[in-house]
Each structure stands twice: as C-alpha cells, then as structure tokens.
Amino acid sequence: MVDIAVIGAGLAGLVCARQLQQAGYRVVVVEKSRGLGGRLATRRLQNSCADHGVRYLENQGELSQQLIKILSDRHILNPWLATVHQVQNSRLRPMPVSPRYTASAGITAVAKFLAADLEVWRGRRVVAIAPTANRWELQLEPAADKPIPNLRSRALVITIPAPQAVALIEPLASAVSTSFLEKLRSVEFEPCLSAIATYSTVYQQEPAIEAVTFPQNSELTWLSVESSKRPSDRQSVVVAQSSPEFAQRYLEIADLRPAGQHLLAQAAQLGLPWLDMPESLQVHRWRYAFASRPLPDRYLKTLNPLPLVCSGDWCGGRQIEDALQSGAAAAIAINQHLNDRPLSSVNFSC
Numbered sequence: 001m002v003d004i005a006v007i008g009a010g011l012a013g014l015v016c017a018r019q020l021q022q023a024g025y026r027v028v029v030v031e032k033s034r035g036l037g038g039r040l041a042t043r044r045l046q047n048s049c050a051d052h053g054v055r056y057l058e059n060q061g062e063l064s065q066q067l068i069k070i071l072s073d074r075h076i077l078n079p080w081l082a083t084v085h086q087v088q089n090s091r092l093r094p095m096p097v098s099p100r101y102t103a104s105a106g107i108t109a110v111a112k113f114l115a116a117d118l119e120v121w122r123g124r125r126v127v128a129i130a131p132t133a134n135r136w137e138l139q140l141e142p143a144a145d146k147p148i149p150n151l152r153s154r155a156l157v158i159t160i161p162a163p164q165a166v167a168l169i170e171p172l173a174s175a176v177s178t179s180f181l182e183k184l185r186s187v188e189f190e191p192c193l194s195a196i197a198t199y200s201t202v203y204q205q206e207p208a209i210e211a212v213t214f215p216q217n218s219e220l221t222w223l224s225v226e227s228s229k230r231p232s233d234r235q236s237v238v239v240a241q242s243s244p245e246f247a248q249r250y251l252e253i254a255d256l257r258p259a260g261q262h263l264l265a266q267a268a269q270l271g272l273p274w275l276d277m278p279e280s281l282q283v284h285r286w287r288y289a290f291a292s293r294p295l296p297d298r299y300l301k302t303l304n305p306l307p308l309v310c311s312g313d314w315c316g317g318r319q320i321e322d323a324l325q326s327g328a329a330a331a332i333a334i335n336q337h338l339n340d341r342p343l344s345s346v347n348f349s350c
C-alpha cells in the first residue's frame with residue numbers, strides 16, 4: 001500500500017515520481033521492462049552498446065537544458081561532436097546542428113540517474129487496474145521469481161503511450177467519464193524499426209560518416225555510427241531507424257531481420273558498402289515510437305472512480321522535453337488531489 005503508484009519508468013514517470021517523493025509521498029514506480037528509460041533505450045552488445053531509441057539529448061526547453069547541464073557537470077553526458085550529414089539528391093552533405101549530448105555508458109544512464117533514489121519494481125507489467133475499497137489495485141503480471149503482491153495506492157499516474165493506457169483503462173469505462181476516454185483514444189502514434197548492426201572492425205572513411213538524416217520520402221530516417229559516441233570501441237556499431245511507413249509494413253511480422261537487412265542495404269547505397277555486411281544484426285520494433293496526434297494538454301486527469309492522471313510525451317508533443325514537462329505537470333495535478341503539499345519546481349540536482 002503506497003500513496004502513489006506510477007506506471008512506467010520512462011522520463012515522464014521518473015520525473016513525476018521524483019517530484020512526488022521529494023514532497024514526502026510514498027511512491028512506487030512499476031516498469032514492465034528490466035531496464036529503465038522506456039524509449040530512451042540502450043541495447044547492450046558484446047563489446048559495446050547502442051542507443052536504439054532516443055538518439056541523443058539536445059536543448060529542447062527548460063527541463064532538457066537543466067538535465068543536460070547537471071549530467072554534463074557529473075560527466076554522465078558528453079558533447080557528441082559528430083558531423084551530421086543530410087541526404088540530398090542521393091548525396092551526403094554536412095549540415096549544421098545544435099549541440100548534442102550522449103553518454104559513453106549508453107543513453108539510459110540518464111534514466112538511471114533520475115531513478116537513483118526511487119523504488120522501481122522492474123520487470124513487472126501492470127495487466128489490470130481496478131478501484132477497490134477506495135484504493136487503486138494494480139494487478140501485476142505473474143513472475144515465478146518475484147513473489148511481490150499486487151500493489152495498492154491512493155492515486156495512480158499512468159505514463160505509458162496512450163494506446164497502451166487505453167487498454168488498461170477501457171475495462172473501467174463505466175466508472176470513467178466518456179470525455180476522458182475519448183481524449184485518450186484520440187491520441188495516435190506512429191511506429192519505427194531500429195536496426196542495430198555490429199561490424200568486425202572499425203570502418204573509417206573520408207569524410208567521416210557519424211550520423212545521417214534522410215529526406216521525408218525515404219525508408220530510413222536516421223543512421224548513426226554509435227561507436228563514434230564511444231572512442232574506445234574496437235568495432236563499428238550502427239543504428240539505422242526506419243520511417244513510420246516502412247515500420248507499418250512490419251508491425252505484425254515476427255522475423256524482423258529481413259527488414260533490418262533492407263535498411264542497411266539502403267544505407268549502403270550512399271557510398272558506404274560495408275554497411276551491408278554486418279557481423280551481427282538485431283532489429284527492435286517500436287510500436288509506439290512518436291506521437292503523430294498528441295493532446296494539447298500536459299496531462300489528462302480524472303477523479304472518478306479515484307484520482308488518476310495520464311502523462312507522457314504525447315501530452316503536448318512527441319519529444320523528450322514534452323515527456324519531462326508532462327511528468328512534472330502530472331505530479332502537480334496528483335498532489336492537488338492528495339495532501340496539496342509544498343511541491344518544489346523541478347531541480348534535477350536534488
């Protein structure tokens with residue numbers, strides 16, 4: 001039994017939980033994956049790692065700027081001095097970019113920092129929520145190695161992509177207002193495939209290709225030589241991310257390797273033939289990658305049947321700053337309906 005349960009240990013959930021815990025509430029974050037960070041994700045590889053979700057951090061507004069400053073001061077983030085190329089008429093041209101930051105330990109270092117003092121139940125998917133005796137009861141997916149009972153809380157914050165939140169909240173339709181559910185259902189997401197390829201050696205070419213953005217009609221949106229984020233790497237590691245239209249074709253296909261191979265073959269045509277000959281290839285499907293139809297508001301709240309706030313990047317946008325802002329706003333909204341304790345503004349150094 002806790003004051004507040006937060007579903008999801010992405011940026012929105014972690015910021016929300018930190019704010020509420022700092023105000024003195026007992027908070028538990030429940031996360032379905034073993035790792036932290038959600039779409040801010042790092043895949044561990046044999047001798048390296050790859051950021052296959054969020055590509056880097058950049059100043060998108062007040063909270064991302066503050067986070068970058070504190071994590072840079074603590075040497076968790078470093079400037080990524082990669083030359084970014086743009087594909088124009090099938091040719092690569094360097095483009096000017098704003099400062100970008102990455103972590104040599106992988107971008108999930110950001111989430112680990114935010115979660116440091118939080119109680120996070122990892123590897124526990126919430127499969128159902130129900131109001132029982134004036135408390136939310138969260139039903140967790142059974143796991144043989146984890147005898148944790150179901151969780152009860154006075155209030156609930158759901159920080160998962162809206163279509164996944166709909167699946168949890170729809171069974172309560174008779175208790176939740178129609179407009180709340182309609183707003184939640186109106187949010188749309190687009191998918192993305194991330195191909196993660198490793199190579200037996202470090203490939204070098206002139207000019208150095210470290211990151212590439214692709215035009216709108218391409219099957220690719222982004223390619224990064226991840227090893228350029230980690231100078232000590234002794235092999236090239238590449239992440240290639242697909243367009244939503246390309247990912248849509250593979251939404252229900254189990255074997256994603258041909259899709260990954262196709263993305264690498266496309267990228268190889270840019271005068272980088274080695275890309276087509278990976279030593280290993282993994283493909284990750286992001287079913288809910290970017291909000292294509294977000295809500296205008298920073299959170300969605302209902303008090304019936306019990307205090308519930310939905311939050312995430314899809315509340316107000318589709319990027320990291322939106323997730324951070326939404327998590328902070330969700331904390332304020334929940335606090336107002338519990339004890340209305342003094343809640344400090346977000347300070348990542350605390």
Ligand SMILES: Cc1cc2nc3c(=O)[nH]c(=O)nc-3n(C[C@H](O)[C@H](O)[C@H](O)COP(=O)(O)OP(=O)(O)OC[C@H]3O[C@@H](n4cnc5c(N)ncnc54)[C@H](O)[C@@H]3O)c2cc1C
Pocket residue numbers: 007008009010011012013030031032033036037038039040052053054055056124125126127159160161164192194241286288289290311312313314318319320321323
């Ligand atoms: C490929 C890709 C590249 C991107 N690149 C960038 C970029 O360069 N810059 C940028 O600003 N943004 C980028 N984004 C968007 C960015 O990742 C998001 O805006 C941000 O990370 C969203 O954070 P969030 O907390 O709202 O959601 P999420 O990160 O999705 O967090 C939700 C969490 O809830 C968990 N969860 C879901 N269902 C359950 C359940 N039933 N029970 C328990 N836990 C559950 C998930 O595992 C996840 O950890 C990218 C996204 C993708 C997919």
